[in-house]
Amino acid sequence: xxxxxxxxxxxxxxxxxxxxxxxxxxxxxxxxxxxxxxxxxxxxxxxxxxxxxxxxxxxxxxxxxxxxxxxxxxxxxxxx
Numbered sequence: 837x838x839x840x841x842x843x844x845x846x847x848x849x850x851x852x853x854x855x856x857x858x859x860x861x862x863x864x865x866x867x868x869x870x871x872x873x874x875x876x877x878x879x880x881x882x883x884x885x886x887x888x889x890x891x892x893x894x895x896x897x898x899x900x901x902x903x904x905x906x907x908x909x910x911x912x913x914x915x916x
Contacts, residue, residue, distance in 0.1 A: 837886075837907045844885060845870065845903075848878045860904035875900070888913040 838860050845868045846854040854868060864870050870878055879890050888910060899909045 837911060838903055840885065841882065841903050841907050841910070844878060844881050848874050848881060858903060860902060860907070862903050864900040864903065864906060870900075882910060886910055886914055 842855060842858045842862075845858060845864065846852055848870065849868065858868060862868060864875070864878075883889055890913065895909075899906050
């Protein structure tokens, strides 16, 4: 899941080089430099990719602190 999340970030940013520079520890707002509109597009793309619905009542900006944290959040939604 981590690799797919990184692929989606690179797709949203239109920067294929991110595939080599981002890792599980990468911060989505600092390292990937996703702005607010890109974060919305990223979340919508993740919802489509993993067939989930992000619940913004439980979503916290802490989930964006790393690819691993975000992937764990998405994995938690996928099993519900």
